[in-house]
Each structure stands twice: as C-alpha cells, then as structure tokens.
Amino acid sequence: MPELPEVETVARGLRQSILGRRIVSVTLGKTDFIDDPAALEQHLPGRRISAVERYGKFMLLRLAQPETPESFASNEGGTKNGDSVSGSLLVHLGMTGHIAPFPAARPLEKHTHVCFLLDDGRELRYIDARRFGRMAYLEGPALEEELQEFGADPLVVTREEFVTLIRGHRARIKALLLDQGVLRGVGNIYADESLWKAKIHPARLGAQLTAEQARTLHRALRDILEKAIVLRGSSISDFLDAEGEPGEYQRHHRAYGREGKRCYRCGKLIRRAIVAGRSSYFCPRCQPAPRGFPMLPVPQRGKPRKA
DNA sequence: CTTACGGCCTGGGTGC
DNA sequence: TGCACCCAGGCCGTAA
Numbered sequence: 001m002p003e004l005p006e007v008e009t010v011a012r013g014l015r016q017s018i019l020g021r022r023i024v025s026v027t028l029g030k031t032d033f034i035d036d037p038a039a040l041e042q043h044l045p046g047r048r049i050s051a052v053e054r055y056g057k058f059m060l061l062r063l064a065q066p067e068t069p070e071s072f073a074s075n076e077g078g079t080k081n082g083d084s085v086s087g088s089l090l091v092h093l094g095m096t097g098h099i100a101p102f103p104a105a106r107p108l109e110k111h112t113h114v115c116f117l118l119d120d121g122r123e124l125r126y127i128d129a130r131r132f133g134r135m136a137y138l139e140g141p142a143l144e145e146e147l148q149e150f151g152a153d154p155l156v157v158t159r160e161e162f163v164t165l166i167r168g169h170r171a172r173i174k175a176l177l178l179d180q181g182v183l184r185g186v187g188n189i190y191a192d193e194s195l196w197k198a199k200i201h202p203a204r205l206g207a208q209l210t211a212e213q214a215r216t217l218h219r220a221l222r223d224i225l226e227k228a229i230v231l232r233g234s235s236i237s238d239f240l241d242a243e244g245e246p247g248e249y250q251r252h253h254r255a256y257g258r259e260g261k262r263c264y265r266c267g268k269l270i271r272r273a274i275v276a277g278r279s280s281y282f283c284p285r286c287q288p289a290p291r292g293f294p295m296l297p298v299p300q301r302g303k304p305r306k307a
Numbered sequence: 308c309t310t311a312c313g314g315c316c317t318g319g320g321t322g323c
Numbered sequence: 324t325g326c327a328c329c330c331a332g333g334c335c336g337t338a339a
Contacts, residue, residue, distance in 0.1 A: 130331085134333090169309085
C-alpha cells in the first residue's frame with residue numbers, strides 16, 4: 001500500500017532509471033483506471049521524461065516536447081524545452097500498483113496494463129492486479145486544478161501551519177491525517193504510526209487537540225516519514241521499489257498491523273478499532289480514548305495469533 | 308458548510 | 324481441489 005515514503009522511493013528509483021528517456025510508443029491493456037486512455041496514446045509518443053516528481057501519493061512524470069531542430073529554431077525565443085506548455089503523466093499506485101522499466105523482450109507479468117516503449121529499448125511498465133491505481137495525462141489548467149485539490153505536504157508544512165490545520169477541523173484526527181485535501185501523502189500505516197508515537201488516540205477530534213499535542217504529532221509524523229523514506233518504505237503485502245527491492249520500514253512499525261501484540265512502550269496489548277472507516281491500531285494505555293468513544297468489541301477477524 | 312457512513316471497484320489470501 | 328468471504332484505499336452519493 002504505497003503511501004508517501006513508498007511513492008518517494010519509487011520516484012527516486014525512476015529518476016535514476018528513466019529520466020531523460022523519450023517515450024516511443026504506448027501500449028494499453030485494461031484501461032478502466034485511466035482517466036482518458038486515448039489522451040495517453042495521443043500525447044505521450046515522442047515526449048521526453050524531463051522530471052519525476054512526487055505529489056502526495058502521486059507521481060508526476062513531467063513530459064517535455066522533443067528537441068527537434070525545427071522546434072528549436074522556431075521556439076518562441078526560449079520557453080525552456082517546452083515545459084511550460086507540456087503536461088504530466090500522473091500515476092497513482094493504489095494498493096497494488098508497480099511501475100518500473102523492463103527489457104522489452106522480457107515476458108509481460110500478469111496484470112501488466114500499460115507499456116511505454118522507451119528510446120533505449122526498454123519498456124516502462126505499469127502492473128496493477130487490482131487496478132485501484134489511477135493514471136492520467138493532464139496539462140495546462142486541468143493539471144493545475146487537479147494539483148490544487150491537495151493539502152499540504154507533511155514534510156514541508158511548518159509546525160505552526162500544521163497546528164492551525166489540525167485544530168481547524170472537527171473531524172477525527174485519523175480522518176484528518178488520511179484526508180488528502182488536508183495533508184497529501186499520509187495513508188493508514190503512517191497515520192497510525194505517527195499517532196502512536198505522539199500518544200494520541202485516532203478518534204480524538206482535531207479541534208480537541210491541544211497545541212502541544214498537535215506540535216508533537218507534527219514532529220512524530222515528519223520523523224516517521226523521513227525515517228521510512230531512508231528505509232525505502234514499508235513492504236506489507238507486495239510493495240517493491242522500482243528496482244524490485246522491498247522496503248525495510250515495516251520492521252519498525254509500532255502500531256500498524258500489531259493487534260494483540262505488546263505495545264513497545266508500556267506492554268499493553270495493541271488494539272484495533274474502526275475509526276474513520278479504517279482499521280486503526282493503537283495502544284489503549286498510551287493513547288487514551290476520548291470520552292464516549294465506544295470501546296467496541298473488535299469485530300472478530302479470524303487471525304490466529306500464536307500464543 | 309462540514310462530517311459520517313455505506314457501498315463500490317478487484318483479486319489474493321484465508322478458512323472451511 | 325474448490326469456493327465463499329474478507330479486506331485493502333479512494334471515491335462518490337446520501338444523510339445528518
């Protein structure tokens with residue numbers, strides 16, 4: 001389940017492997033996760049990948065016009081590489097998306113839905129069993145509008161901005177952390193991990209947090225994301241980076257996925273509850289529930305734990 | 308307006 | 324071997 005650290009890891013990998021390559025042709029398989037499949041076929045061939053950026057959980061492959069002698073000569077005196085008029089390929093990996101270059105001769109893996117033939121003979125392939133991901137070619141105002149929908153980057157937002165942001169909403173803190181319009185890039189894993197580190201229960205309301213708690217959460221979130229990036233993300237189910245390597249951060253999880261295991265701080269058993277519609281893992285002692293939070297019996301889920 | 312919630316998409320894993 | 328079910332994250336419609 002790629003979140004900010006995993007997407008950052010993949011983006012860095014692609015930067016190493018495909019930056020500057022030109023897309024020769026586009027081959028599409030299933031396209032129900034692509035906004036406008038025809039737009040990819042129409043606009044991508046001939047374009048050069050001039051940058052790979054991460055925006056929340058999205059990757060942006062910036063596409064420049066090819067530098068043909070004519071376009072170079074007739075260029076309106078210097079818009080650089082046509083970047084200002086060129087668009088981007090947005091890629092969201094959903095839960096099971098993979099994107100990486102392969103030798104073109106290599107047999108297609110199952111669930112390969114998009115192939116971009118590159119000018120060095122390799123193929124950039126998008127593989128996604130569940131197709132919960134998304135792909136779109138956008139340029140100009142449509143691209144700007146799309147990006148404008150997103151909230152602050154948790155690695156960039158300042159402490160006091162974060163405090164204002166969080167305390168300005170009544171929704172549960174877990175919901176706020178997951179809301180891409182508030183903060184971009186945080187998913188279930190890093191929401192739970194940062195709340196555990198900050199000793200804040202996921203069901204607390206944003207507006208109910210003290211400024212001090214919000215500051216602590218900001219610090220916890222940033223520290224965790226940065227460390228997770230260093231460790232190339234968390235490989236829970238099948239996340240692999242662009243080189244096919246798993247991340248290491250799952251070894252550092254303190255809450256996520258640890259139902260019934262001991263809290264690393266106090267030894268109490270980590271619990272799971274549905275908060276903001278998501279499985280949420282927390283320590284019932286370190287992260288005291290707000291008054292009235294229903295201590296619902298955790299819906300039975302057949303996951304035998306060894307004693 | 309904001310927030311809460313249920314349903315939908317898909318297929319791998321699991322339990323029987 | 325089969326097969327029904329659960330669950331993941333994002334999004335959307337609806338209700339309060």
